Amino acid sequence: MRWIKEIGFAFVALTLLFTILQTDQLFHYFQTIFLFKIFVLVSIPVIVLWLIMTIRDYLRRQGIFYYCIQKFRSLSIPSGAKYIIVIVLLGNFIAIGLGKQRYPFYDVGMYRWPKEYMTRDKTVYEVKYYYLHGDDYKILELRKESSLLLAEHFGWRYSNDIAYATTYFHKGEKENFEYLSHEMKEKGVDTLWAGVHSFNFETHELTFDPDICHAINVNQTADFYYGPLYIPTYQLEKCDGH
């Protein structure tokens, strides 16, 4: 029971400490936001009290921290491993505390920044590359390609990370298009065009519009995840010609 209390108190104190450490404009907020000032003024005594109690317990050879350190030191594991474990523990503790990453130490904060909840447009749009296949067209589904069972073009080396990069991270760059275009040419697809895929969450209506001029318009106006897609010059020129 004592350990649970100690862990709980440590969690609260560290959460307060990390909140202060991760506030970029601490002094500005302290001076301008009354509630934040109260938060800091309450947090500091709690953190100091936790530190005093932890150090006191350690010196009295009691408490969870004393137990963990002594038990860890007594373990019959290679000393090299012990040093590595301690270094990695400290490195990651600092990364979590500061909310910053320095490879390979990581705060595991890839989804840390909040987005506001909102009632969204019933229709979601995505501009995607496609190619002509006989009289029909086929969409180049960049993320489906990373699934071994569903892939149609790329092999097992097209893993999740490159699928993420081509679909989102670098979608607006010419080099991304050139890379995909080159890969598709090797598979016998000469030209990639951009079209508009859309889905209505209310009616469940799914459409793909291969109109190249419409794709250019939608690409410039709609709100897209990671911004608009790169549209090749030949598509822009062909559309201008119309």
Next chain:
Amino acid sequence: MGINIKEENILVRMEQPGSAYQLAVFRILLGLQIIYSSSAMIFDYVQQVPDISNTKNIFPGLLNQWVDMIAVPYLQPITQVLGIFLVLGLFTRYILPVLSISFLLLFSFYFSRHNAPHPWLYIWFPLLLLNFTKSSDALSLDKLFGLLKPLHGTSSKVYRWPMEIIAAWMAYIYVAAGMAKILPIYKGLKWLDGGTSQDMMYHRFLYSMDFYLFKHPFFDYTQNQWIFIALSIASIGLEFFCIMILFTRRCHLAIFILLMVMHFFLYLTGVLGFMQLALILSISLIHPAFFEKLFTPQKLKTSSV
């Protein structure tokens, strides 16, 4: 039935009997993942697209320049080949230090160009740890060719501590992910309003496995805030629950099932790549006795008699 933390915690478990087979299975799966990850097209790709990441690492600038300008074409095949050696368990003691260095450098380049934590986050520390273990005492060519002298028993405690440390690594990954979402506290409260989950599920729908397989969303992502709030609370709750790995074994099965459910749901809604890595680390959550029974059927027969 209360949990006795003092008797069941990870530091106590490290001194209990382990399984050479469990460690060997982990070594093989980790090796396969390293071969797969280091063979990915991403390394060619990130050299062709602009560098838009703003990431930092612990290595000196000169080393980073060397990796960036010269070493990647060599590091990639070296990591692949040494990964094969790791799977086979051949010259394991000698290849592991080189593989650890080549993996760390190769993925420092990857992270510098492609700001994503998988797969290296799950792998780098367990790989480093294997350097200090007897991971090729079973299911290895080292053993087959007599290149090492295995311990007399396969259930010594020298096989246990690495698996427990790897379990602790798993706890760190998920608890830190939970901490990152709630810190700083004023931002954490905002995170719980479900907006992040909604943004991800709404925008990724047309590129999600759910769409590719079923063509229908689980529900209307344009509204239903309460579902997004519930999903956000559940994900943070589960991530914090993983801290129980450190205190007792009793929650391991529940943690494993819940993590797999979470990763499978994320996989369907457009967050790919984490499930197989979580599965590899989950080997550490299985009791060593299971592997002893699995690989030494005589023991099973004898005990049943």
